[in-house]
Amino acid sequence: MECSTKGNIDITGCRVSLYPMTDNFSEVILGSFDKVDTRAVWSQTDLFSTLYRGEQESVIDATQALFMSAYQSDVHMVTELTFSKGCPGDSDADRYINGKKEKPNQEELPDDFPVKCKYSFYSFGEKDYMEEIATIVEMASEMGLNPQSAHYVTLLEGTASQLFVYFERALQYAHEHLNHYVLEATVSVNSPSEK
C-alpha cells in the first residue's frame, strides 16, 4: 500500500482529483489537462486522479496549474490533493528529476480566485508528530490563511495562489525535517453553501 517496491529516493508525488459538479464534468476535467505544461514532471492519469511525480517544486507547479485551469466561475468544484514523500517502499521509477526544480507553469497561470480548504498533515514514524503538525499550521497563520481547527482537519481561506505558496512552504519544511509525510487537502470553490 502507498508504494510498490523498496527504495529510498527523493521523489515528491501528488495525486490530483478534480470534481466539477456539473453535467459537463468531463469537458472541464479534460480541458484542464491540455493547459498544464508537464515537461518538469512525470505524469499519469488513472480512474481516480492525475498523478505527478518528481521534484517537489515542479510537482506543486503542475498541481497548481491543473487545479487553476479547471476553475470555472459558475461551477462548484472540489479538488482533492494528496501530496506524499518518503514512503519507505517507494520505487525509483515513474519520476522526472533533473535537479533544476523547474516551474514552467508559473508565468501562464489563470487569474487568481478565492478558495476554501480543509487539510490534514500527517507525519509517520515520529513520536512528536503532533508538534510537527502544529508547526505546519502555524505557517498558515503567518501567511494570513486564517487556520481554524475542526474535527480531523484544519480549515483555511484565501486565494488559490496563496494556498499553493503555503503548500510549497509547508512541504519545504517537511522535506527538511521529516522522513515520510502526507498532506491531504480538499479545496472547494463556488460552493452554494457559502452564499
Added chain:
Amino acid sequence: MECSTKGNIDITGCRVSLYPMTDNFSEVILGSFDKVDTRAVWSQTDLFSTLYRGEQESVIDATQALFMSAYQSDVHMVTELTFSKGCPGDSDADRYINGKKEKPNQEELPDDFPVKCKYSFYSFGEKDYMEEIATIVEMASEMGLNPQSAHYVTLLEGTASQLFVYFERALQYAHEHLNHYVLEATVSVNSPSEK
C-alpha cells in the same frame, strides 16, 4: 489541527463528502441526508463534509447509509471518507456514545451497486506502521476486494456493501491494535472512464 483540546476518549469519527457530478448536485446531496437514521451518532454538516462521531460501528453505519442513499444509477459520483480515531488532542465532546454499537440503517439500505475505491491507511506514532498497513491490505484481499498497489494508495473493487464490511473489519483491527489512525478513502461510482 485534527483536534481541538486535550483528551483520551474512545470516539470514532468520519467526515463524508459527496461529489455528484451533475448540475443537480445540491438535490442529490440534500436528498440523501433525509434518508439517514442518525439516532446512534452525533452529526454535523459544514461547508466540506458531514461529520459523524460516536461508536465505530454506528459511525460506519451512518456513513454507509449516507453514501448509498446518494447513489443515482445515471450519475458519476465520488465520495471522500476520512475515518479517524485516537487523536491525542481529541475532545470528549460532539459525540453520541451509549455502549450499544447500534446500526439503525442496516435494515433499510438501498440496493447494492458496484464501486471502485482508492484508499490509504495511516497509523501514527508507531515505528512499524508499514507492517500495520500490510495487515490492513491483506484483509481486503481475504474479502475478495482485489487490492492493487498504486502510488500512495491501494485500489479496491467490489460492491458498496462489501466495501463497508471491509471498512468495519479494518477499523475493528485498528481499534484493537493501534492508538491513533486514519483511513482515507475515495469511492467512485459510474465513472465514464470505466467504459
